[in-house]
Amino acid sequence: MTPRDETICAFLDAAGWGDATRGPLAGDASTRRYERLHGPRGDAVLMDWPRAPEVAVPSGQRSYSEIAHLAVDCRPFVAVGAYLSSLGLSAPQIFARDLDAGLLLLEDLGDMAFGTAIDAGHGPDGISLDTMYRAAIDALIILQSQPTPVDLPVGDGSMHHVPHFDESVFRAELDMPLDWYFPAMLKREATASERETYHAIWSDLRPLMDAGAPTLFLRDFHSPNMIWLGERQGECRIGLIDFQDALIGSRAYDVVSFLQDARKDVPVVREQTMLDHYIKCASGRLSAFDEGAFRAAYAVVGAERALRLVGLWPRLLKRDGKPQYMAHMPRTMDYLRRNLAHPVLANLKDWLETHMFPHD
Numbered sequence: 001m002t003p004r005d006e007t008i009c010a011f012l013d014a015a016g017w018g019d020a021t022r023g024p025l026a027g028d029a030s031t032r033r034y035e036r037l038h039g040p041r042g043d044a045v046l047m048d049w050p051r052a053p054e055v056a057v058p059s060g061q062r063s064y065s066e067i068a069h070l071a072v073d074c075r076p077f078v079a080v081g082a083y084l085s086s087l088g089l090s091a092p093q094i095f096a097r098d099l100d101a102g103l104l105l106l107e108d109l110g111d112m113a114f115g116t117a118i119d120a121g122h123g124p125d126g127i128s129l130d131t132m133y134r135a136a137i138d139a140l141i142i143l144q145s146q147p148t149p150v151d152l153p154v155g156d157g158s159m160h161h162v163p164h165f166d167e168s169v170f171r172a173e174l175d176m177p178l179d180w181y182f183p184a185m186l187k188r189e190a191t192a193s194e195r196e197t198y199h200a201i202w203s204d205l206r207p208l209m210d211a212g213a214p215t216l217f218l219r220d221f222h223s224p225n226m227i228w229l230g231e232r233q234g235e236c237r238i239g240l241i242d243f244q245d246a247l248i249g250s251r252a253y254d255v256v257s258f259l260q261d262a263r264k265d266v267p268v269v270r271e272q273t274m275l276d277h278y279i280k281c282a283s284g285r286l287s288a289f290d291e292g293a294f295r296a297a298y299a300v301v302g303a304e305r306a307l308r309l310v311g312l313w314p315r316l317l318k319r320d321g322k323p324q325y326m327a328h329m330p331r332t333m334d335y336l337r338r339n340l341a342h343p344v345l346a347n348l349k350d351w352l353e354t355h356m357f358p359h360d
Helices: 003-015 075-086 114-120 129-144 167-174 176-186 192-209 252-259 268-285 291-318 323-340 343-355
Strands: 021-025 033-039 042-048 094-098 103-107 151-153 159-161 215-217 226-228 238-240 247-249
Touching: 003 042, 003 094, 003 103, 075 094, 075 151, 075 159, 114 129, 114 226, 129 215, 129 238, 129 252, 129 268, 167 176, 167 192, 167 291, 176 192, 176 291, 192 291, 192 343, 252 268, 252 291, 268 291, 291 323, 291 343, 323 343
Parallel strands: none
Antiparallel strands: 021 033, 033 042, 042 103, 094 103, 151 159, 215 247, 226 238
């Protein structure tokens, strides 16, 4: 038994779950591991998240995790989860915690991930996908209708300062297609002139992304991280399991993440129907909501996210030896084309057709 195993066993014993049976559960990041527990006290999920070792970077530079404001331990998960629960949303209840050890014992929200329902064409008991999608949009409206939180209590006397989607995040994501799509797919490097023009186009587009009041957005609000809880009511039927990297920024971000799901096809009709549902709800409940400005922000955020993924899939192929992610490229390209139809993206569309997709 490793020292880590001993720490976990001691944690479970102290929490009263030492006699539970344990089995692996699919994880979502290299530094996190999950187990499902079954025992006399019911079911639970163990999150095993030791703080990652510091990655050496050249003097004066920052790691990607720092630039992108990615959580490095479980404290942001605890803080954001408590906040979501305070709004009546369904984040997992925490049964036990050891923050220093990076161990959490969580409520088990079950297996009905949105992706499973999408693959089946319906939810459990024949519930329609449209019903599930509307409930998820309603949960977003509740989140966005609240004053934007800046500091959230962790529960140990410390506070989690929620980062903004700032220029460091924006620029890091912006260069993904230049750094990876060009050499992997076009077999050449992007020229200095191409980079300069591309950056200039996005400098003009950047203000459009932040239309309306800023909000807390969960960043990974899409099918793998949403569980259908059919026994609950209303927006509480949406179980949320991945929110530790939440940022403050555009209202459009989570809406795009959900309605242009990188891993599951969202037909145009469903996307537009649910976008209309969001806009109808937002118009009545969100302050300073302007439909035209939001639709422009949705298109710009959607294009930015799609282009980041256009660069990410080749990076996973070439750098990480994970060719399976290239299967998402056609879907990503389809979403990109949908966004480029908005008039505010005319210059970007021209640039892409000239430099990245000249024979598309």
